Amino acid sequence: MGSRQEATEQYGKALRLGQKNYKEQVLRGNYPYPQVLDEILDEAMVAGRVDMGVIEIPTEQIIGTKGAGRRSAFASNFMPLLALDSEFACKWMELCSAHLGDEGIRDPIRCFEYLGRFYVQEGNKRVSVLKSYDAPTIPGYVIRVIPAWSDDPAVRAYYDFMDSYRLTGLYRVYFSRPGSFAKLQAALGFEADHVWTADEKQHFVAGFTYFRDAYRKQGGDELEITAADALLVWLRVYKFEQLWSLSATDLSKAVAAVWPDVKLLSAPDPISVSTETEEQKTEDTPAPNIFGRLLHAVFPDHLNIAFINEYSPEDSDWIRAHDLGRQYLEAVMGDKVSVRVYNNVHPGEAAEEAMEAAAEDGVQVIFATTPPLIGACRKIAVQHPGVRILNCSASMPYTGVRTYYSRIYEGKFITGAVAGAMSRDGEIGYVASNPIFGVPASINAFALGARLTNPRARIKLRWFCVEENAMSALAADGVDVISNRDIPAPDRGKETWGLCQLQPDGTMEPLASPYWHWGNLYVKLVRSIFSGSWDGLSSREGEQAVNYWWGMSSRTVDVWLSEDLPDGVAQLVQILRRGIIDGSIEPFRRPIRSQDGQLRNDGEKWFSPEEILHMDWLCDCVDGAIPSYDQLLPISRPLVRLQGVYRDQIPPEKEGPML
Numbered sequence: 001m002g003s004r005q006e007a008t009e010q011y012g013k014a015l016r017l018g019q020k021n022y023k024e025q026v027l028r029g030n031y032p033y034p035q036v037l038d039e040i041l042d043e044a045m046v047a048g049r050v051d052m053g054v055i056e057i058p059t060e061q062i063i064g065t066k067g068a069g070r071r072s073a074f075a076s077n078f079m080p081l082l083a084l085d086s087e088f089a090c091k092w093m094e095l096c097s098a099h100l101g102d103e104g105i106r107d108p109i110r111c112f113e114y115l116g117r118f119y120v121q122e123g124n125k126r127v128s129v130l131k132s133y134d135a136p137t138i139p140g141y142v143i144r145v146i147p148a149w150s151d152d153p154a155v156r157a158y159y160d161f162m163d164s165y166r167l168t169g170l171y172r173v174y175f176s177r178p179g180s181f182a183k184l185q186a187a188l189g190f191e192a193d194h195v196w197t198a199d200e201k202q203h204f205v206a207g208f209t210y211f212r213d214a215y216r217k218q219g220g221d222e223l224e225i226t227a228a229d230a231l232l233v234w235l236r237v238y239k240f241e242q243l244w245s246l247s248a249t250d251l252s253k254a255v256a257a258v259w260p261d262v263k264l265l266s267a268p269d270p271i272s273v274s275t276e277t278e279e280q281k282t283e284d285t286p287a288p289n290i291f292g293r294l295l296h297a298v299f300p301d302h303l304n305i306a307f308i309n310e311y312s313p314e315d316s317d318w319i320r321a322h323d324l325g326r327q328y329l330e331a332v333m334g335d336k337v338s339v340r341v342y343n344n345v346h347p348g349e350a351a352e353e354a355m356e357a358a359a360e361d362g363v364q365v366i367f368a369t370t371p372p373l374i375g376a377c378r379k380i381a382v383q384h385p386g387v388r389i390l391n392c393s394a395s396m397p398y399t400g401v402r403t404y405y406s407r408i409y410e411g412k413f414i415t416g417a418v419a420g421a422m423s424r425d426g427e428i429g430y431v432a433s434n435p436i437f438g439v440p441a442s443i444n445a446f447a448l449g450a451r452l453t454n455p456r457a458r459i460k461l462r463w464f465c466v467e468e469n470a471m472s473a474l475a476a477d478g479v480d481v482i483s484n485r486d487i488p489a490p491d492r493g494k495e496t497w498g499l500c501q502l503q504p505d506g507t508m509e510p511l512a513s514p515y516w517h518w519g520n521l522y523v524k525l526v527r528s529i530f531s532g533s534w535d536g537l538s539s540r541e542g543e544q545a546v547n548y549w550w551g552m553s554s555r556t557v558d559v560w561l562s563e564d565l566p567d568g569v570a571q572l573v574q575i576l577r578r579g580i581i582d583g584s585i586e587p588f589r590r591p592i593r594s595q596d597g598q599l600r601n602d603g604e605k606w607f608s609p610e611e612i613l614h615m616d617w618l619c620d621c622v623d624g625a626i627p628s629y630d631q632l633l634p635i636s637r638p639l640v641r642l643q644g645v646y647r648d649q650i651p652p653e654k655e656g657p658m659l
Contacts, residue, residue, distance in 0.1 A: 007096035011080065011089055014132040020077030027075055033071045034078060035064030037112055037119035041145065050144040054108050056137040057188050058172045059130060059313055066112055066121040078128045088125075097336045105130065108139040115158050117149060117173045135211070153177065168196045172208065175228050176265075179648055184228070186652040207243040214251045218259055225265045230255075233262045236375075237382050243307060254601065257382045260399040264545065270397045273405070273542040273609040275523045276556045291558040299532050303330075303365055305339045306358040308351065310370040312343040319343075321516055322369040322392070328519025333526060340469045351376035361385040365529065367522065368392065371642045377401045388529065390548075393643060394437040394613060397545050403522060403557070406638040407551030409438065409612065411514025411559045413587035414576045415451025415499045418455075418512045419481050422501060423450075426457045429474035429482035434465045435626045436635050436643035441615045445587045447622050453572070461624025465636035475502055486514050498560065511574065512561050521556040549609060588612065593620045616645040 013073070015372055020540050025032040062078065065071055073082050082088045085472045099105045109123030118140070120127055126614045130138050149156050156178040162174060164181035171298045175181060178437050183193055188204070211234065212220075212227040237258055245255060255262075264270040302448060313320040323341070330339055340363070355366055359380060364387060371393035378413055381400030392470075394405045428450055432439055443461065450457035462470035474482050480502045498513020525548070528534040550556045559577060561570055579585030590599040592615040601607070616626065629650050634639060 003100065004097060006082070006100060007055045007093040010096050010129075011084060011093050011502075013082065013127065014083070014092075015089075015551065017132070018075035018076065018081045018306070021079060022592055023078045023080060030076070032076055034076055035117075035119070036068050036071060037064055037066050037114060037145075037227050038068065043115060045148055047146045047148045050146065052113070052142040052144050054139055054141050055171070057109075057111070057142065059127075059135055059138055061116065061171060061174075062120060062127055062131075062138070064117070064119040065106040065124060066119045070124060073431070074124065074128060078124070078131045080128060090321075090392075092125050092129065095125050096132075096134075097248075099129055099133070108141050110141045112143050112145055113171075115154060116146040116171070118142070118159060118378045123529075150206050165290075167194065168201065168204075168496075170196075170201060173206070173228055174226055175232070176225050177229065180232055183232055183652045184235075187232070188240055192651055196209050204240075207240060208250065210243055211255075212612065214248070214255045216261075217252060218255050218262075220262075223266045225262070228274075229265055230262045231633075232267065233258050236261075237379050245504060261397065261545075264397050264399065267544065269610075270545060271395060271547050271610075272368065273613065274546060274548045275550065275609050276653040277528075278548060299530055300364070301336070301394070303526060303529060303531075304336050304361075304363045305365045305367070305526070306355075306363040307341045307371060308354055308358075308366060308368040308376075309341065309343045310344050310345060310373060318428050319369060322518050324366075325518025325520075329522040332519070332523050333641055336530070337526065345373070346454040347375060352379055355380040355389075356383070359387050364388065365526070366390065372638060374398075374401065374403075374539070374642065381567060388534070394547060394549065395643075396547070399545050401548045404525070404548040405438065406516055407438075407522070407612075408514050408516070408550055408557055409442040410551045410559050410580050410587065412442040412450040412483075413445040413512060413636045414559050414573055415512045415581070416446035417453045417485060417572060417576060418449075418565070419446070419467065419483060419499055419571055420450035420452060420454035421566075421572070422511060423454060423457065423481045424456050425480075427460060427479050428469070429460045429462070429477075429479040430466075430622075431470045431484050431623075432461060432463050432510070433480065433485055434632075434640055435463075435645055436495075437645060440618060440626060440645060441588075442471075443622060444615065444617075444619045447591060447619045448587055448592070449576075451621060457621065457632075459619075459622045459624075461618070461622050463624075463627050465632050466627050469533065470565075471496075471508075472651045475506075475508075482508070486516075492626070496538065505559065509564070511565060512559055514559055515558060516606070517558055518554055520554065521550060524554065551580070553583070594618060595620050595622065613646065614645065 022032045022477045027299055063621045072496060073080060073088055075081055080089065090225055093544055096104060109126055111118045112121060114570060127138060139337050147158060149155065149159065157176055160178040160181055173181065182192055182614045185194060188567065208231065211231055215227050215230050220227060234255065238254060243251065287499070308324070309319045311319045311324065313323040326339060326341065329338065332353055342359070345351050358366060366387060366389045368389070368391045371391065374393055374396055377389050377391045378398055378401055380387065381398065385400065389400065390402045390404055392405065393403045396403045398467045430443060432443055443459070448461065455531045460474060460477070463473055464470050464485060467473065471482055471484050481499065483499045484503070486498055496508045496510060499511045500508040503509050511622070552558060559573060575611050576585060586606065588601060589603070589605070590601065592602040593601050597620070600617070603608055626645065628639065629640060629644070629646070641647060644650065
């Protein structure tokens, strides 16, 4: 038997820890004792039970007891609460002496597992003793209680865990969000169905434990996520094998570098959508006291800016439009900016090297003009926190990288109204690009615009990402007015972009099209840095990722019109345009039913920016559907992985950025 004196001293330490935990929980308004499974579980919530046999239970995941007996003897951390001279304390110390002896505590506890947490039926004092010594695991005979399936995120995450357990046999690989384990498999270089070997388990547990300690030192126990959730965030920037080359100090710094993004996982609204420029926000308010502002910040008088393009302007209309925006920025800002351009920069290592070189050369702002560059943006943001990095994409949950896009649906609403007015029979074609954020909103806005001028209009939807000849197919079906992909810049208006009308000779005559004015966006963003409002937005929004999503009121979206458009239709366009700019017209503030018959708006509701951006349904006057991932042409799949409205449902790949 071990030293009785040491067991007594250990009980005293454990008692103090228990009393401290009890007081802290009471002060926070939390339940101060271990949770009782019988009190939180109803049989209607149970789908079944599985005998798991004897397994090694992660001590930190033992949070409660099966029944209510003896619960007042322990604080919520399983440390004792009863006095040193109690019968309970004597038995506790006897177990402690056994633990310190040659044989140790050998008998497995008996417990139930529910939603990844363990509730002790027999062996509460054994758990308390071993927890007091920070034992990483405890052997236990376990009955798994399977919850009835529901859309509750916790239940969905648990079903995902049960699938992962078949491959890992590890309880500590537990995530709070469904789909996370597949991302871990990809990050580790495994196929989705890979079964871990004993060596792989040991290797992972050692690295994970090392990471978890750094995570806890940073304050992870205060967050409503798991250490595995945090590890996934860390793996967006670093590789798992890098854990072995980092000292404890360096690992703490690496965890601190991604900490804002880790905290976002607990935030109810991780992304702040900025829908108007600082000029719009402040034009009706008094100017701030300039002396007060100068006390808090020093504003730059010159900026070095880099544009990172995945392709060259000659090879990509999308890049060409951004390059025109870059030229506009230089023309407007003059010698206040120095701009360098990196073309044909492929996502991955090439992009990281280009951005690293730009940062080392003194660049203060980086614009990456396509979504696939987000992975490199994220890594460089961690390594160079003083560089302002922006990526042309939407809904990316990173605090160090701001994203920017435009509310092109506003222009689509207007061209829909033109289509309704110009259509011969109300049958209107629409060629959509990809099922990514904002595209269903554009389809619906176009349909609502068409119904504005033609109540019988129906939209025949086809997808360019599914069939390359979608426009020709619609024309062959006798559709005479078709909305093609939007023109990338207004100087391309005479080509068959945007809304076109089929002529008797079979040619397509352009009528109107939304377009992006990236130059206005770039100028306004750069001016926000000069004025200090960039940093003001950071402090105002707090710990959120910032997504600029500007529209016609900021002049980053507009509509090109053919000179041959009838005068009445052209006048209607100007009325709608002014209404959208001044806010008196909102495309989605009208009665709307979706294809499944659901009333999405009774005409009184204002959709939030997030609701519009993440719209994944279509209006009932649209004939067609959002294509599945398997239906997409191979060239479209990488973008949909990054920006697709159903991206969280797509199994991750080993290559490419992990979101």
